[in-house]
Amino acid sequence: MGSLQHCCCQLPKMGDTWAQLPWPGPPHPALLLVLLLLATGVMHSDAGTSCPVLCTCRNQVVDCSSQRLFSVPPDLPMDTRNLSLAHNRIAAVPPGYLTCYMELRVLDLRNNSLLELPQGLFLHAKRLAHLDLSYNNLSHVPADMFRDAHGLVHIDLSHNPWLRRVHPQAFQGLVHLRDLDLSYGGLAFLSLEALEGLPGLVTLQIGGNPWVCGCTMEPLLKWLRNRIQRCTADSQLAECRGPPEVEGAPLFSLTEESFKACHLTLTLDDYLFIAFVGFVVSIASVATNFLLGITANCCHRWSKASEEEEI
Numbered sequence: 001m002g003s004l005q006h007c008c009c010q011l012p013k014m015g016d017t018w019a020q021l022p023w024p025g026p027p028h029p030a031l032l033l034v035l036l037l038l039a040t041g042v043m044h045s046d047a048g049t050s051c052p053v054l055c056t057c058r059n060q061v062v063d064c065s066s067q068r069l070f071s072v073p074p075d076l077p078m079d080t081r082n083l084s085l086a087h088n089r090i091a092a093v094p095p096g097y098l099t100c101y102m103e104l105r106v107l108d109l110r111n112n113s114l115l116e117l118p119q120g121l122f123l124h125a126k127r128l129a130h131l132d133l134s135y136n137n138l139s140h141v142p143a144d145m146f147r148d149a150h151g152l153v154h155i156d157l158s159h160n161p162w163l164r165r166v167h168p169q170a171f172q173g174l175v176h177l178r179d180l181d182l183s184y185g186g187l188a189f190l191s192l193e194a195l196e197g198l199p200g201l202v203t204l205q206i207g208g209n210p211w212v213c214g215c216t217m218e219p220l221l222k223w224l225r226n227r228i229q230r231c232t233a234d235s236q237l238a239e240c241r242g243p244p245e246v247e248g249a250p251l252f253s254l255t256e257e258s259f260k261a262c263h264l265t266l267t268l269d270d271y272l273f274i275a276f277v278g279f280v281v282s283i284a285s286v287a288t289n290f291l292l293g294i295t296a297n298c299c300h301r302w303s304k305a306s307e308e309e310e311i
Contacts, residue, residue, distance in 0.1 A: 052076060060103070064088070072097060084108040086132070093117060098125045110156070111135040116142075122149035134158045134181070143169040154179040158205065162186055168193035176200055183237065184208035192219040201227075206251075207237025213246050213254060215262035221254055 051057035052073035055064040060081040064073050069088040076083065080101050086108045095118040098104060104125050114136040122128060128149050138160040145167075146152060152174050157163065163185035171177060177198050182190070187209040195201065204224075211217065238251035246254065 050075075050077070065108070076101060079103050082106040082108075085112065086110045088112050090114065093121060095120065096123075098122065098128075100124075102126065104128055106130040108132045109136070113137055115139065117145060119144055120147065122146060125149055127151055129153045132156045134160070136160050138163050140165040141167060141170040143167040143172070145170055146174060150174065150176070152177055156181045157185070158183045160185050164188070166190055166194050170194055172197055174198060179203040181205040182209070186210065188212045188241070189216060190220055192223055195220070196223060207239075209238070210241040211238065211251055212242045213240035213249070213251065214243060218262060221251065224252065 051062070052064065052075060054067040054069070055062055055073055057063075057077055057080075060077070060079050061084075062076055062080050062082065063084045065084045066087040069085070069090055072085060072090060072093055078100060081103050083101070083104060083106065087110070090109070090112040091114065093109075093114070097118075098107075098121060102124055105127055107125075107128060107130070110132045111134070114133065116138065117133075126148070129151055131146075131149070131152060131154065134156045135158075138157065139162045141157065141163070146155070150173050153176055155171075155174075155177065156179075158181040161184070163182075164187060166182070166187065168191040171180070171194060175198070178200050180195075180198070180201060180203070183205040184207070187206070188211060190206070195204070213221075240246045240249045240251060240254070
């Protein structure tokens with residue numbers, strides 16, 4: 001409002017020369033409209049920051065996509081709701097970057113060069129609902145990655161070819177999450193704990209990963225089979241890359257029979273048989289060593305006797 005004070009005209013004193021000039025009359029309505037628009041613009045610029053260079057800002061949407069940016073633009077408008085930084089070359093997001101943008105609903109960071117996100121990035125992004133991190137170079141999803149972003153509804157982590165690990169508590173507290181895309185990464189294993197705390201999950205994409213369908217994957221697959229009717233999944237794209245006996249098999253085609261070997265248990269008779277076999281093998285080994293020892297001793301004596309006869 002300080003800038004408005006500089007724009008206001010001050011009336012001259014009665015003794016001034018200006019007081020002797022004739023009064024021009026009431027201002028024209030068009031002039032009043034121009035002054036009102038200028039005042040509104042000044043007030044808006046005081047309330048928030050102007051649009052960053054190379055970005056377009058309109059209706060709380062800030063679009064900085066496809067600008068070949070190597071870093072995030074500073075000083076966004078304070079009331080930004082939709083921020084697009086897609087299709088750039090951004091390798092890192094500074095800590096606390098979203099601190100001032102409490103109205104943010106959508107954050108699009110797809111197709112960049114991100115290796116990781118700083119801890120506490122979403123601390124003040126309480127209203128963030130849609131997050132797109134696809135087509136980056138993320139290698140893991142740590143436990144604190146989405147901390148405090150409890151309003152997230154959609155997370156896209158697809159097409160991160162180096163993504164090999166998702167922490168069991170990576171999505172902890174995201175009770176409103178409906179859509180999760182983990183497709184086309186480098187995941188060979190996913191903990192059941194990472195998903196079972198998502199009661200609102202509707203769509204899960206996990207195809208295109210090199211899944212190793214061993215015994216450790218059974219809890220996850222069993223959970224997925226029980227939810228498949230109310231949880232849309234890319235069942236046709238999710239295939240096993242190992243072990244060799246199930247290579248190429250659709251992930252969701254595996255049944256409890258496929259993991260039967262994981263539940264083999266030995267009875268008392270089995271243990272007794274193994275003990276008996278071990279005992280027999282031990283006796284046979286001792287007997288064999290004894291016979292070899294006798295044979296070697298006999299050969300030594302025979303050789304010595306032959307040498308004495310020759311002398």
